[in-house]
Amino acid sequence: MEALAEYFKVFSEPNRLAVLETLRGGSLNVTAVVDKTGLSQALVSKHLKLLTIAGVVKRRPEGSLVFYEVSDKTVFKLIGQAEKLLLATRRQQLDALAAIL
Amino acid sequence: MEALAEYFKVFSEPNRLAVLETLRGGSLNVTAVVDKTGLSQALVSKHLKLLTIAGVVKRRPEGSLVFYEVSDKTVFKLIGQAEKLLLATRRQQLDALAAIL
């Protein structure tokens, strides 16, 4: 469906994935994410907004800072599963190649 | 990382997802996929090529027909998990909304 494709699209961007990875350990404020990723502040803000709209991340203002945290840690399982599948796929491709040569 | 994001990108397209869904039951030739999805032949060919390059699908010519099949059915688990997470996320968003109202 439409919605599912859009959900996958959330994870289809390297920098966005990097931002998300940053939040694996817990909540961070924007500047901390900027420092950890090395991305520009504007870009991090943009990706965090997207992640928030997608519901992957939750926004929590605290004083003059704004903290973000993953709303459902299960996403990391999804990411892990995708990594696993990706590896298996690569292996299969190599095997198929070896069968020809 | 780079590769993982690209892998997710494979599933970030409604029509491509529809093509893939078509192959859940087994292998089909291009025309069959075209009929099942209602998409144009050129478009189906394009998506099938992408899926093949990504390793999600395998190509098997048979006479004048070309059959495609999912190379690792685990992908459907990934899709299922994403669907589940998507639903859970939507629920959380509604709960958060209800908590405010």
Place this chain on the structure above:
DNA sequence: TCACAGCATAACGGCATCGTGATACTGACG
């Protein structure tokens, strides 16, 4: 109240990718 740090947003150029229509390739079959 002013200045500054932290964060968000606007505007813009650039690039990738989507879908279409037309065309090329390739087996099967008469």
Place this chain on the structure above:
DNA sequence: CGTCAGTATCACGATGCCGTTATGCTGTGA
């Protein structure tokens, strides 16, 4: 050999998204 169904590819216009630069907004603290 010629034709046709099945499949792949090309060229193209259109759309969307990425990243940057510059600017706006909001709290905090002096």
